[in-house]
Amino acid sequence: MSGVVMHAEDVHKSFGRLHVLKGVSLEMTKGETVCIIGPSGSGKTTFIRCINHLEKMDSGRIEVNGHLIGYRQRGDKLVEDREKNIARQRTEIGMVFQRFNLFPHKTALENVIEAPVHVLRTPKEQAIGLGKALLERVGLADKFDTYPGKLSGGQQQRVAIARALAMGPALMLFDEATSALDPEVIGEVLSVMEELARAGTTMIVVTHEMGFARKVASRVVMMDDGQIIEEGPPEHFFEEPEHERTKQFLSKIL
Amino acid sequence: MHGLVAVDLHVIWQQVFHPDSVFFRTLWATVYISIIAQTAGVLLGLLAALARVSRFAPLRWISGVYVWVFRGTPVLVQIFYVYFAFSWPTLHFGFWTVPDAAIAGIVALSINEGAYMREIIRAGIDSVDKGQMEAAKSVGMTYGLAMRRIILPQAARVIVPPLGNEFNNMMKTTSLVYTIGVFEMFAFAEQNYSQFFIADYFLAIAVWYLLLTTVWTFIQAYIERRLSVSERGEELSFRERVQAAWNPMTSWARGGGG
Numbered sequence: 001m002s003g004v005v006m007h008a009e010d011v012h013k014s015f016g017r018l019h020v021l022k023g024v025s026l027e028m029t030k031g032e033t034v035c036i037i038g039p040s041g042s043g044k045t046t047f048i049r050c051i052n053h054l055e056k057m058d059s060g061r062i063e064v065n066g067h068l069i070g071y072r073q074r075g076d077k078l079v080e081d082r083e084k085n086i087a088r089q090r091t092e093i094g095m096v097f098q099r100f101n102l103f104p105h106k107t108a109l110e111n112v113i114e115a116p117v118h119v120l121r122t123p124k125e126q127a128i129g130l131g132k133a134l135l136e137r138v139g140l141a142d143k144f145d146t147y148p149g150k151l152s153g154g155q156q157q158r159v160a161i162a163r164a165l166a167m168g169p170a171l172m173l174f175d176e177a178t179s180a181l182d183p184e185v186i187g188e189v190l191s192v193m194e195e196l197a198r199a200g201t202t203m204i205v206v207t208h209e210m211g212f213a214r215k216v217a218s219r220v221v222m223m224d225d226g227q228i229i230e231e232g233p234p235e236h237f238f239e240e241p242e243h244e245r246t247k248q249f250l251s252k253i254l
Numbered sequence: 255m256h257g258l259v260a261v262d263l264h265v266i267w268q269q270v271f272h273p274d275s276v277f278f279r280t281l282w283a284t285v286y287i288s289i290i291a292q293t294a295g296v297l298l299g300l301l302a303a304l305a306r307v308s309r310f311a312p313l314r315w316i317s318g319v320y321v322w323v324f325r326g327t328p329v330l331v332q333i334f335y336v337y338f339a340f341s342w343p344t345l346h347f348g349f350w351t352v353p354d355a356a357i358a359g360i361v362a363l364s365i366n367e368g369a370y371m372r373e374i375i376r377a378g379i380d381s382v383d384k385g386q387m388e389a390a391k392s393v394g395m396t397y398g399l400a401m402r403r404i405i406l407p408q409a410a411r412v413i414v415p416p417l418g419n420e421f422n423n424m425m426k427t428t429s430l431v432y433t434i435g436v437f438e439m440f441a442f443a444e445q446n447y448s449q450f451f452i453a454d455y456f457l458a459i460a461v462w463y464l465l466l467t468t469v470w471t472f473i474q475a476y477i478e479r480r481l482s483v484s485e486r487g488e489e490l491s492f493r494e495r496v497q498a499a500w501n502p503m504t505s506w507a508r509g510g511g512g
Binding site: 084088090101160167 | 395397
């Protein structure tokens with residue numbers, strides 16, 4: 001088991017009559033960067049939202065760092081866990097949203113230190129030191145006291161990345177982190193993500209940026225119609241995809 | 255009695271510029287009843303709003319029945335029922351005495367106000383983007399912590415303008431507790447009228463009510479300005495806030511627009 005950070009097994013999810021995830025299984029080891037690609041509606045976003053239990057799966061099991069997420073084992077059944085426990089499990093999983101979701105009533109630095117101070121109970125001085133270091137890391141050393149409303153989309157997203165990192169998560173989830181950005185600022189966010197990947201962060205990146213997937217991913221996963229239909233290292237994946245749907249998808253997007 | 259409309263300037267002059275201590279006691283009664291009833295109403299409204307958005311269905315039902323009953327019946331009926339159906343103590347705080355009728359009045363007004371505040375607070379909570387709760391949860395916050403630290407502070411910007419209007423109304427609605435024997439500003443005017451048959455006592459207290467609501471308008475403008483400091487970029491000047499406060503509809507729209 002050593003080195004396994006995330007383990008998902010046969011995850012199913014329906015919204016009403018729409019069967020969005022039809023048995024998704026994925027395992028990740030420490031330091032891996034997995035890029036999930038696929039047409040919209042294929043279930044990529046729903047899948048990573050299940051990983052931190054923002055979406056409640058219908059069946060299957062997901063473990064992060066050896067902890068079952070969102071559920072408790074009772075006999076051979078899984079029952080939903082208590083809210084407090086779910087909240088604690090989420091501290092191990094960082095999430096970056098398509099629309100940033102920064103706290104607009106807090107400055108960049110306050111956004112980053114909010115959870116360390118109020119969830120982890122890190123002393124404030126120490127949290128501020130950590131927060132400043134993280135904002136420097138994402139290239140925002142001059143924006144500590146700026147409110148999100150005065151930051152560009154790219155800057156907001158980098159604050160959001162720093163906010164997620166501040167919890168020291170074992171796994172980072174990126175949900176189409178650059179899809180809502182103006183083209184000229186996509187690069188600054190991608191380069192921060194690339195730096196994270198190179199530094200050994202374990203991360204799952206749902207993306208339409210094939211250039212990024214090709215360059216940074218240790219593994220590319222193709223989802224279609226609620227299932228993983230193909231996966232492999234990027235060289236193999238982009239040069240000679242095996243599955244017909246993957247070929248079609250890549251030919252459209254590249 | 256006056257045949258034609260004639261304003262007795264002497265009475266107005268006297269009451270507005272040289273009020274006696276009896277009058278001041280009634281003015282104070284109006285002020286403290288308004289403030290306590292509004293504060294309690296906000297707290298009740300907050301509890302009811304949290305119950306309304308709770309995942310626990312019985313809490314939602316209780317909250318619904320509460321609003322249904324207290325918005326659907328006259329506040330005067332509520333005041334009478336609360337006063338006559340229960341016995342209330344008279345409280346003494348040093349030289350300040352709060353009679354039982356005033357306590358009953360405060361209780362009735364608070365409960366009534368809570369029903370209106372629930373709607374305002376719920377609308378405020380609903381106005382906060384759903385992504386905020388998700389982001390808060392994703393960094394490990396529980397629902398309660400996220401509400402307190404992330405959702406409610408943002409909802410406050412939307413809640414404060416209509417809350418100000420509620421308080422403005424409250425200061426005027428307190429005059430109803432005169433009917434259960436609270437000696438407040440309206441009771442003062444009514445008593446003097448019965449004695450001297452000079453209607454201008456009513457005009458004089460109208461001036462005082464106007465003064466109270468005007469002072470409040472400025473306080474409200476100040477609070478709203480403080481709250482908007484971290485707003486997305488744009489900031490309204492104090493003058494614009496005051497203007498907005500004069501017009502409930504624009505101040506509501508402004509708060510809601512962010």
